[in-house]
Amino acid sequence: MSSTLLEVTRGAHEDVERLERLIAREMQREPENGRDRLFQSHRVRHMIDLIMATTDKLVEIYEDKDNARKDEIAALGGQGEFPSKRGMHGEDKVLTAFFERLKEIREYHKKNPSARVVDTDDAFEELLKEEPAIEFSGEEAFGRYLDMHELYNEFINSKFGTPMEYSSYVGTFSETDKIPPNLKSKQYKEYMEHVLEYLISFLERTQPLQDLVRIFDKVESDFEENWDKGAVPGWENKGIENGPSVPESVIDLDYYSTVEELLEVGPEKLKEALAARGLKSGGTVQQRAERLFLLKHTPLEKLDKKHFAKGARNFDQNGTEQNSNKKEIALMEAKLRRLCELLKEVLVQTKENAEKKPTLTYEEMEAEREEEVVQADSESDEEEKTYNPLNLPMGWDGKPIPYWLYKLHGLGQKFDCEICGNYSYWGRRAFERHFKESRHQHGMRCLGIPNTKYFNEITSIQEARDLWEKIQEKQGINKWRPDLEEEYEDREGNIYNKKTFSDLQRQGLI
Numbered sequence: 307m308s309s310t311l312l313e314v315t316r317g318a319h320e321d322v323e324r325l326e327r328l329i330a331r332e333m334q335r336e337p338e339n340g341r342d343r344l345f346q347s348h349r350v351r352h353m354i355d356l357i358m359a360t361t362d363k364l365v366e367i368y369e370d371k372d373n374a375r376k377d378e379i380a381a382l383g384g385q386g387e388f389p390s391k392r393g394m395h396g397e398d399k400v401l402t403a404f405f406e407r408l409k410e411i412r413e414y415h416k417k418n419p420s421a422r423v424v425d426t427d428d429a430f431e432e433l434l435k436e437e438p439a440i441e442f443s444g445e446e447a448f449g450r451y452l453d454m455h456e457l458y459n460e461f462i463n464s465k466f467g468t469p470m471e472y473s474s475y476v477g478t479f480s481e482t483d484k485i486p487p488n489l490k491s492k493q494y495k496e497y498m499e500h501v502l503e504y505l506i507s508f509l510e511r512t513q514p515l516q517d518l519v520r521i522f523d524k525v526e527s528d529f530e531e532n533w534d535k536g537a538v539p540g541w542e543n544k545g546i547e548n549g550p551s552v553p554e555s556v557i558d559l560d561y562y563s564t565v566e567e568l569l570e571v572g573p574e575k576l577k578e579a580l581a582a583r584g585l586k587s588g589g590t591v592q593q594r595a596e597r598l599f600l601l602k603h604t605p606l607e608k609l610d611k612k613h614f615a616k617g618a619r620n621f622d623q624n625g626t627e628q629n630s631n632k633k634e635i636a637l638m639e640a641k642l643r644r645l646c647e648l649l650k651e652v653l654v655q656t657k658e659n660a661e662k663k664p665t666l667t668y669e670e671m672e673a674e675r676e677e678e679v680v681q682a683d684s685e686s687d688e689e690e691k692t693y694n695p696l697n698l699p700m701g702w703d704g705k706p707i708p709y710w711l712y713k714l715h716g717l718g719q720k721f722d723c724e725i726c727g728n729y730s731y732w733g734r735r736a737f738e739r740h741f742k743e744s745r746h747q748h749g750m751r752c753l754g755i756p757n758t759k760y761f762n763e764i765t766s767i768q769e770a771r772d773l774w775e776k777i778q779e780k781q782g783i784n785k786w787r788p789d790l791e792e793e794y795e796d797r798e799g800n801i802y803n804k805k806t807f808s809d810l811q812r813q814g815l816i
Contacts, residue, residue, distance in 0.1 A: 311367065311378050318364050324430050325353045325360075332434060344449065344512065348438035424696060440511055447511040451656040452476065452649070457501055466494050470474035471658035476653065480646040482639040483540030488582075490635050498638040505645045508652075529640045533633060539643075541636045559602040568595040585613050636694065723765040725749035732757075738762075 329350055339344035358674050370376055384788060412812045417684040435491045445453035458475045458516050459468040466489040470478075478484075479501070485494070509516060532538045557579040562568045568576070569591060574638050576594040585597055597613055646653060696708035699717060712718065721737040722730050724731040740746055750757040753767065754775045794807035 311375050315364065315367050315375075320359050320369075321430075322357055322360050322364075325357050328430060328433060331351050331535050341448065344440065344716045345438055347514045348440065349433060349436065350743070352438070353433060354515075435591060442511065445585070446508075450652070452508060452652060454479070454656075455506060458498075460497055460500065464493055464497060465489060466497075471660075473657055476660055480642055482642065485540070487541065487632070490632070495631075495635055498635065498642065501640060502641060504640070507647065509645065509648060512531050512652070513648070518625070521644060521648075525640050526637065526812070529637050533636065538640065539640065540638050541632065558596070559599070562599070562602070565592070565595045565599050568599055571595075585609075721765070723749075724767050725753070725765060764787075 313546060332346060332350055332353075335346070335415075338582075339345050367375060441448075442448050443453045445451060445455070454476060457470065457479070458472050461475060461479065462469055466485050477792065482498075497516075506518065509518070529538065531542070555566075557571060557575060573591045573594065576591065576598060577587040580594060580598055583601070587594065589597075694706045696706075696709065696712075698709065698712050701707045715733050715735060717733040719734060720730055720732055721734075723740065723746065724727055725739075726740065726749050729745065731740050741757075747757050750761065750770070753770060754759065755770055761770055761773065762775065764773060792804040794802050794804060796802070802810065807816070
């Protein structure tokens with residue numbers, strides 16, 4: 307027995323009410339950290355989407371285009387559904403319809419004795435426990451920074467872009483009004499589409515409760531008003547519906563009555579004026595002047611097609627096509643500025659990170675990453691600590707490293723160094739590297755022993771001293787040399803070594 311349309315409607319209303327109560331419960335809970343706050347927002351966003359989808363089904367049911375709902379309501383009122391009701395009136399029809407429906411229900415349960423009522427409360431409660439899967443790149447650091455390296459490469463390798471550092475690009479990419487309108491071509495439009503696509507994706511991942519549809523509707527309404535006034539930043543007086551933007555101020559044909567007078571302008575200005583109007587700009591100076599002078603008495607849209615440059619856009623009346631393309635680009639720029647306002651704090655943090663990152667060494671970058679992991683762990687609830695029964699070291703993502711990697715690097719081996727103050731090193735690599743570190747070098751200086759390659763693998767103070775004595779003996783530092791070190795004294799009390807005393811005695815001077 308399939309569910310009736312009215313039962314489906316009742317169930318849909320009940321689902322909407324349950325979801326609304328769950329949203330209220332979730333929003334009353336205070337998030338424990340930034341990660342939990344982001345997960346909370348995505349859970350609420352998911353429940354809002356479910357409400358909207360359910361509401362759309364309800365609207366479709368209430369519109370009743372196939373009259374199914376109307377027929378079912380009429381059947382409940384005892385109007386013309388069952389043959390057994392023919393000839394009946396009033397309450398008899400209603401009772402007959404009721405008992406016919408009751409009979410269907412009883413027959414259904416006889417055929418399906420194991421059927422039971424499914425409680426959907428548990429299913430809805432699971433919505434509060436799920437952990438949304440949100441994808442971020444390593445550069446984005448779970449929504450802290452923007453990752454605009456691909457857009458940066460596209461910008462600096464384009465005709466409209468200029469060479470600059472990545473940190474400068476992050477701070478200036480929204481300043482589209484500084485790019486000349488004549489460089490905003492098809493390539494620029496594609497670039498703007500890529501920028502908007504990324505920023506919208508980032509905003510949906512980090513701020514899922516933002517109503518982008520309503521925000522963009524407001525942007526478009528304000529844009530239409532400013533475009534008609536010619537007050538859009540970077541497009542001042544470009545949006546007026548009197549045709550495409552043509553630099554009339556470069557050459558005003560009203561001041562010239564003959565082609566010879568127009569020749570005095572010069573070849574470069576003639577070429578610029580022709581190119582701005584989409585006309586051929588080649589040929590001699592005389593040909594350029596004659597071609598431009600045609601516009602003095604002939605409108606641009608009525609000019610012969612042979613005078614237009616190859617590949618130039620054929621303008622319809624008042625240049626509507628080109629103006630529409632410029633208007634579309636200007637609207638993209640307006641949306642970009644609004645998105646940058648919503649992501650203002652993230653942009654500042656991204657620029658600071660981009661300026662700081664090139665100055666850091668590898669060790670400093672690793673230390674900063676570990677610090678971020680420690681902060682994330684300290685913010686999380688103690689009861690929700692990462693399951694790590696083997697006490698494995700943490701990786702860059704804040705999770706225990708794989709056990710095979712732990713065994714590969716020998717991180718289970720512990721090495722103690724008495725010279726370093728009984729400090730422990732885990733793993734052969736860390737142990738070998740520590741002999742060149744400041745901690746071990748300081749211990750060797752305190753012992754008065756040079757930290758040379760002969761003392762690698764020596765961790766005991768006594769062993770280091772014994773080795774140093776052997777090295778000194780081998781080099782002759784502690785060897786007794788009588789000819790130099792044995793002392794002799796003459797009658798006058800002067801002290802000499804053995805060699806000097808013998809020489810003076812043979813010469814009879816002593």
